[in-house]
Amino acid sequence: MKNKIIKTKLLFYFFIVLIFTFTQFSLPCHAAELSEPIILGQHYDVFRDSSKKTTIEDLVSGTYDNSFVTSKENFLFFWHTNDTIWLRLDTDELLTDKQESYWLEVTDKLDSIEMFIVKEDGSYSVQKRGISNIDDQKIHYRSNLFQIQDPSVKEIYIKLDGELPLNLISYLFTTDSFVNKIIDYKYLTGIFYGFLSALLIYNLFLFFSLKDKAYFYYVLYMFSFILYQAALNSLDIELMGHLLPKWYFIKSPAISGIFLLLFMLLFCKEFLELKKYLPQFHKTANLLLWITILSLIASFIVPDVTITDNFTIIFAVVVFIFLWLSGIFVLLKGQKMARFYLVGWTVLLGSIIVQALAFLSIIPFHPVIFEDIPAVGAIFESIFLSLALGDKINIIKKEHQEMQKMLNETLEHKVKERTQELERAKLELEKLANTDRLTQIPNRVRLDYVLEEAFEHAQHQEVPFSIILLDIDYFKEVNDEFGHQVGDLVLMNVAEILQNTIREQDTIGRWGGEEFLVFCPQTTLDDAVKLSEKLRQQLENHQFPVVQRKTSSFGVTSYADGDTLNTLLSRCDKALYRAKKRGRNCVEFLKDDVNVSSQL
The missing domain is CATH 1.20.1070 (Rhopdopsin 7-helix transmembrane proteins)
Structure with missing residues (x-):
């Protein structure tokens, strides 16, 4: 039904446009049968006066006869110009009936247009039109109208000047043809x-x-x-x-x-x-x-x-x-x-x-x-x-x-939809609960869960894993000297570097304060040590905001038979302590609670 309405409106509008187009081209032809107007463009001789000082007396005297150039266009187009445009019109071939009254129409909006009607004896009369002479045209009409009634006209000069574009679309009418032209124009308008x-x-x-x-x-x-x-x-x-x-x-x-x-x-x-x-x-x-x-x-x-x-x-x-x-x-x-x-x-x-x-x-x-x-x-x-x-x-x-159709679906579908929304909300809450607000990486809660899950796999399936615990060196001095906002920037930078450097299977999280923990599944101690050294170099070479250079100390260990979560973390913490004791910005590892690591 709606498509039919649109098609009907479209046909209606098309019919109106068809009528408008038909009348647009048919009515002027009807007027032309009565007495066709003359398009004056190619009848003009054109003189561009760049000095703007030439007068009608100069032109009538013949001083500038050689300066006029015959127009080759039906409609003259000068656009914006600083020149004064003079047009000369020989009336012998145009005003054939000396008893007839003629109308010269210039349709363009012009600042100033003056027509000088020169007689055989050299005298002339002037008609001024355009916006600057709006009161001189007694007929309220959109075009600039000039009436030619004197049978002794020898030639006509038209002067164009002013701020507006100097374009000229002009016609010559007899009185009857001009009246018909106005009727057609008013009708179409x-x-x-x-x-x-x-x-x-x-x-x-x-x-x-x-x-x-x-x-x-x-x-x-x-x-x-x-x-x-x-x-x-x-x-x-x-x-x-x-x-x-x-x-x-x-x-x-x-x-x-x-x-x-x-x-x-x-x-x-x-x-x-x-x-x-x-x-x-x-x-x-x-x-x-x-x-x-x-x-x-x-x-x-x-x-x-x-x-x-x-x-x-x-x-x-x-x-x-x-x-x-x-x-x-x-x-x-x-x-x-x-x-x-x-x-x-x-x-x-x-x-x-x-x-x-x-x-x-x-x-x-x-x-x-x-x-x-x-x-x-x-x-x-x-x-x-x-x-x-x-x-x-x-x-x-x-x-x-x-x-409305969606709202009218079955109750079962609505329940399913609501359940999915609750699941999404639950996942979002879990994400918030397991994510550190400052660094946007996993927090201690999430890391505890990951480590507990890793212990189960290691104990039942003998899957090895390693952990890396790192601490930003002298971090308290950053907060004391530059303030906590700068300290937060350092923490966020460290988190981003670690996140971009670890392997895809690894998990990085904030362990607390300035400490971070990296969980490395299916990783031997040697591989974890190599990864730690890579992380240490990345942090050492990074240009931090405000503080410029900041290093970190690393402790590394791997899961061993008989380990509990507490023994594993304690051993890793001891390795970190040894790294700090050795002078910081280094990597220490412990294989178990008895053997002391070699150093990097």
Whole structure:
């Protein structure tokens, strides 16, 4: 049933996208049948004025005629530049009907754009547009609009300047074709933003119903995406151009873009549960969040728009790739909820890569790359993220059902499970009871058990074994001179060295204070002495913290017929005493309670 619901939602969203795509390409064709607009890019002659001092009078006089270069592109792309861009347009082939009123539209968001209409007699009129001249355009519309009504126009000059990127997507319309173009644009805009708003409201209701933070962050993400698209499409100027300060419209693409990245990171971090499945990615996401917040603050403070725009673009690519990789790795962890997420993110990342290629001039600059492709990619991404959220709910419900099934298991299984838990707890307690807290090696209790077990094997199966008792030389002086914390460090270092040096079958434990005991099963006295010498050298050559050098004395003995645990330990202790008496940092051994050892 749940899969049918997901498939139905998927078909519904696909149907909406299909309608949107169909209208996106069919409506402009209908307008074109009425009167097709002219793309002006290749009709321009371009002059880049690096001095920024050239005036319209200089151009009309012909002084810079040889400086103009004919454009070969339909859409001009200058990005951020310190030059003033002058464009010249010969109207003879364009304004064919002198009785017609024409409209020249520049769709890009620009700081300052001025159009000089030069007449046959050399006089001219000027129309100023752009953010710096927002009050001069009486029609509240997203584009920069210039009206050409004078039939005696000889040529047109357009001046581009300011802080924003100097790009030019421009068209020439007759009045009728321009009216139809506005109708089509308003229709498509209503579909696009209406769909995103409906998706936002739908997920807002889900948040209030489910109380899941992922839905809340998704709503914020959708809202910030709507604001970002509005800023890119200059809808903020159309709707709020006479209410907000001009600096906001200059910085709005960067500000809204950073807000989008902020909520995008919050949503993906919560939805993918990075803290649970990818802890390192979770830390990276937190770092990116702090960078985003600092970038947002900087976008208000840093006066140079070029810096904020370039950083936002580069940082956005990094964030998109990071979130895409996060989805892949979460999916590889076996979390099916990342399926739809990954599909949606792949589509959106593809559109971002296409835009980046256009920015780098690897592919031609075209309005489809910056308007249609992001819009379609965003719709697909929004749909699949919404489906991913629904998929996550179903997965959670399935997990709850499985949990309920586990809770409804038989009493016998529950008892078995509880018994296993008690066994594990018992083993853990036994481990704690048999482990020295400081050195984390076996304690005296554990060593007593090991020795008693070894005695039983030796008495009934004649299995030999040896023991090594060692004492850290002058350890009391360490505590007296450097304190007990340094003494503890020495004990821990000694325990680690012994643990790493003994054989796999041996057992090392803390016998008490600064004394350690090594139990060596199936080991002769000679082999135990050799092992003791190896341990002694390891300790002698080790650089201890603070105290630098510390040595130890060793006593060694082996099990003999008739031994008891007390006689064995007493003999080993005597051997250790002899080592200390001989000057310490040496190995002494006793074969039995009568024979005195040879010395090492």
